[in-house]
Amino acid sequence: MLKYAIIFAIISLIAGALGFTGVAAGSAAIAKVLFVVFLVLAVLFVVLALLGIGAARKAIK
Incomplete structure (x- = not known):
């Protein structure tokens, strides 16, 4: 996602x-959306990883 x-x-x-302002605006908008999606997914995975580690520790004890 970040790559795109x-x-x-x-x-x-x-x-x-090169002066193609329409193409530049369109691709900039797509880049912004993809970056926001990347950030949301990254935060979600970090939270799930932290919760998963906590749940595994509780199950072991």
């Missing part, structure tokens, strides 16, 4: 430098 966000950000920068 970076790719779209690079496309946006190149398109903006």
